[in-house]
Amino acid sequence: MITGKTKVAGVIGHPIEHSMSPPMHNNAYKQLNMDYVYVAFHVLPEDIGELIKSSKVLGIQGLNVTIPHKTTVIPYLDEIDETAEKIGAVNTIQFKDGIAKGYNTDGIGAIKSIQQYTALKGKDVLIVGAGGASKAIAFTLINEKIKSLTIANRSKENAQKLIDNIKKQTTFEKIGYQPINEADEIIGDVDIIINTTPIGMYPKHEVEPPIKTDKITDKHIVMDIIYNPLETELLKQSRLNGATTINGTSMLINQGLVSFEIFTGRKASYESFEEALLEQLNKG
Numbered sequence: 001m002i003t004g005k006t007k008v009a010g011v012i013g014h015p016i017e018h019s020m021s022p023p024m025h026n027n028a029y030k031q032l033n034m035d036y037v038y039v040a041f042h043v044l045p046e047d048i049g050e051l052i053k054s055s056k057v058l059g060i061q062g063l064n065v066t067i068p069h070k071t072t073v074i075p076y077l078d079e080i081d082e083t084a085e086k087i088g089a090v091n092t093i094q095f096k097d098g099i100a101k102g103y104n105t106d107g108i109g110a111i112k113s114i115q116q117y118t119a120l121k122g123k124d125v126l127i128v129g130a131g132g133a134s135k136a137i138a139f140t141l142i143n144e145k146i147k148s149l150t151i152a153n154r155s156k157e158n159a160q161k162l163i164d165n166i167k168k169q170t171t172f173e174k175i176g177y178q179p180i181n182e183a184d185e186i187i188g189d190v191d192i193i194i195n196t197t198p199i200g201m202y203p204k205h206e207v208e209p210p211i212k213t214d215k216i217t218d219k220h221i222v223m224d225i226i227y228n229p230l231e232t233e234l235l236k237q238s239r240l241n242g243a244t245t246i247n248g249t250s251m252l253i254n255q256g257l258v259s260f261e262i263f264t265g266r267k268a269s270y271e272s273f274e275e276a277l278l279e280q281l282n283k284g
């Protein structure tokens, strides 16, 4: 029941009504018997400054941030975590003692998902795509001391921008570009493949994978950050080749769990988030 003491957290975006975050967080509050509620706020880009001020006034505990506000919200924050600053995008804001502090838990979410299967230190990684999610994952992987990183992308220019950005802000040197249609040529040299493009996402899910899969074997871990469908064509072909596959629900759940802890100081169970997410996805 909502009481006079109920604490409020939420997610801001434009649009926002399809967000999976409210059911995940609310299910965890319920299971942990916490007096919290998590709501979706539709916020227009021009109102983002007012939103931060109002959230402080209302005593909001924390906000997740989604498209299109992840970068534009930064100037309105009081503090920003080091990795989020490097990434240049915030998906989590903690409000504490009048201070709004930004974090990025997308990259950590992806990394925790892979760490459920293998350690990252010393691994050769291929990321397909060079957009916002790719950037968050790339910076976080580097913190985990991977051996090399290759960015396969359609636009060389966009990949190069990301590579230059990483080289400028870190001491990581073993990073290179591969055209997306030639990505299969280096598959034998990598341990982990992560798709961050929307290729294969519902409703355009019946398409060829973003990269050729013939050279994927049982030595590979293949993650697709798409969570609808649960098994993309890339994951299906990789599984049939013997690879370990990870779908996008894992990243979504893990990023949410890290945000949950930032907002409440408590840990929620993976299962409490997963149960609510799968129920939503099954509703279609």
Ligand SMILES: NC(=O)c1ccc[n+]([C@@H]2O[C@H](COP(=O)([O-])OP(=O)(O)OC[C@H]3O[C@@H](n4cnc5c(N)ncnc54)[C@H](OP(=O)(O)O)[C@@H]3O)[C@@H](O)[C@H]2O)c1
Pocket: 106, 109, 128, 129, 130, 131, 132, 133, 134, 153, 154, 155, 156, 158, 159, 180, 196, 197, 198, 199, 201, 225, 226, 227, 248, 249, 251, 252, 253, 255
């Ligand atoms: N599971 C999760 O928690 C989670 C979190 C965040 C995002 N996502 C998903 O990740 C995906 C990407 O999100 P984002 O924010 O990174 O998007 P973004 O910034 O728009 O980047 C999209 C990337 O995909 C590439 N791309 C798009 N359409 C393509 C096509 N038809 N052929 C080849 N390449 C194409 C783009 O290549 P160019 O540079 O050549 O344009 C770019 O590298 C979305 O499907 C999103 O739903 C999942």
